[in-house]
Amino acid sequence: MSDLSYPIVTARLQLRPLSLGDVEALHAYHSLEEVARYQFWSERTKEELAVKIAEWAANDNLVLGVVLVETGRLIGDVVLSFKDRAARQGEIGYSFNPDATGQGYASEAVTALVDTGFAEAGLHRIYGRCDARNTSSWRLLERLGFRREAHFREHALFKGEWDEEFYYAMLEDEWRQRQGQGAD
DSSP, X not given: OTTSOSOEEOSSEEEEEOOGGGHHXXXXXXXXXXXXXXXXXXXXXXXXXXXXXXXXXXXXXXXXXXXXXXXXXXXXXXXEEEEETTTTEEEEEEEEOGGGTTSSHHHHHHHHHHHIIIIXXXXXXXXXXEETTOHHHHHHHHHXXXXXXXXXXXXXXXXXXXXXXXXXXXXXXXXXXXXXXXXX
């Protein structure tokens, strides 16, 4: 959304639009099978990432790099896709460099993205989905207050095997309660 201001700043991070200067840092983790394993994409080349960055810049979704304030190093990316404007629905996603995990950066970045979705973009509901085997992803959503709404078993072929997928969501009034604001 063009009416948001960047960067979005947290205690340790900046979330900002990605640029071609980020290709190397993105490639450092987007090229890893362990990162791509549960994503809808396979390991990406630098050339593919350059094309994706241009696509992301041209669409209306928020695709932001997660940068350490202290060092300026890009350690991950987060996305907020606007799925249904009339119903004010959004979907979140995220990928992080494995060498930056376990330090709370994903929690901090996704919290900032969710806050932006509700407070700035005016969403009513934000949801996230993940492979049931991706324990770190669904645990992150639960830590942030998302509620598990569904468990789909063997509902799709994903990368050559039946997948199981969890759906999580948070409503704007639930987010407001977590912020201590109460429902409107």
